[in-house]
Amino acid sequence: HAGPAVRMLARELGVDLGLVKPSGPKDRVLKEDVQAYVKQAIANQGKAQTAAAPAASGGAGIPAIPEVDFSQFGEIEEKPMGRLLKMGATNLHRSWLNVPHVTQFDEADITELESFRKAMKAEVEAQGAKLTPLPFMVKACAFALRKFPQFNVSLKGDGETLVWKNYVHIGIAVDTPDGLMVPVVRNADKKSLIEIAKEMAELGKKAQTKKLKRDEMTGGCFTITSLGSIGGTAFTPIVNAPEVAILGVSKAQMKPVWDGSTFQPRLMMPLSLSYDHRAINGADAARFTAFLADLLTDIRRLLL
Template sequence: IPAIPEVDFSQFGDIEMVKMSKIAKLTAANMSRSWLNVPHVTQFDDADITEMEAFRKSMKAEADKRGVKLTPLPFLLKAAAAALEAEPSFNVSLHADGEHIVKKNYIHIGVAVDTPAGLMVPVIRDVNKKGLWELAAESAEIAAKARDGKLMPRDMQGGCFTISSLGAIGGNGFTPIVNAPEVAIMGVSKAQMKPVWNGAEFIPRNMLPLSVSYDHRAINGADCGRFFTYMVAVLSDIRKLLL
């Protein structure tokens, strides 16, 4: 591809040269590789998390007792794991031989963590087999390890799917880049109260904007429609996690 020509910016004003960290350089290489190899499609939807948030808040005293912070992230991990089980076309990688699809019988999910050294994606293993408390504790632990620069290479390997949450920061939606060789990634934006039509009137509901980017070589639009609709349904009624 044509390179972007080098420019001497100092001719336009004062500048400063800052050395890129090792992680920033690795991230740049991974992003370009994925962007150039993967034909991306991004789909958007909003999940009604009014009941989920009421339940999460009702667990605050129990969370304090356990010394764990229960954020929306463990619920998103559980919903994503349930959707990966329900729609296994998402739980695959394309084999390098161009002839095979690798189907995975495990559900490991990466979580993008913003750290002072750059973006890291530690992986939580067997999300489908873990409960909300365990996932809350584990996500806090890996995020802390990532921020303290203590992740081992193995902690960042083996992911089937990634969740990138900017929900605590803001925004209505974004188009995340697939973390290849995974074939899909979910972007989480900031939940907000919105008026929702219930057939008779507008009622205030807590709506969570979500996006799913996928590799269109491995996944078709209809697969994503099913995966996403299922995940949104689970987040809107977390009792479905029991089914």
């Protein structure tokens, strides 16, 4: 219960006296009780707004995309995202917001590589492997990471410390019906092309059948994502943080290339290298892609 003055104060402030904890004699509600209740309500409201801000703004102070009732435009169907798809979306969103991306584009002349690959096809298949262009990419990237160790690092959370890695594990993005998965070929720099091809086939099969283990998808130093079997001329892959670089491979096409005296038909493969500009500068990215293109143009360089 409360006196007339307290009830009037409560009406003016829009306070339900039934919610106010009394402190007066015989459980009487005092003015101080009403004022304390209002102060606490304002404080709680402020905390709730602060906690909701990241979700409402979409992160990093970016306004969220407004909700739209699509049913007003026609028939729709809503389906929840699968666990894998949802996890991938979270990781990609986090990387895009946290990593200052730059993409370096180049081309590699893989005419001779492709001739060698086709010539070795039957011999490799006899050893139980399938030699696609991708194992060559893995081997060349592993070689390039040894040549340019600044690409084989991770930036710690403090933003001031680089972790230099003395191992070379290459992640391969695999498209599955449930979403993107990135199995990892460990110690790729120490394995032969056939060993890499066999391991990639095994990992790819596990990815498609949802049998990949956690330790087969962790520890990557660098990722390759290839759309070469589908098409396209270039794209900007998102860095698979905490890695600092990712190589995108598009579909190789025959192009006329000037050899100094005439145009020659050459099979050119587009390369798209996205990198974290905090850890890697543009000049090094250009050197890396140029070196990688040289390796793919003449794979004998891998023996040096």
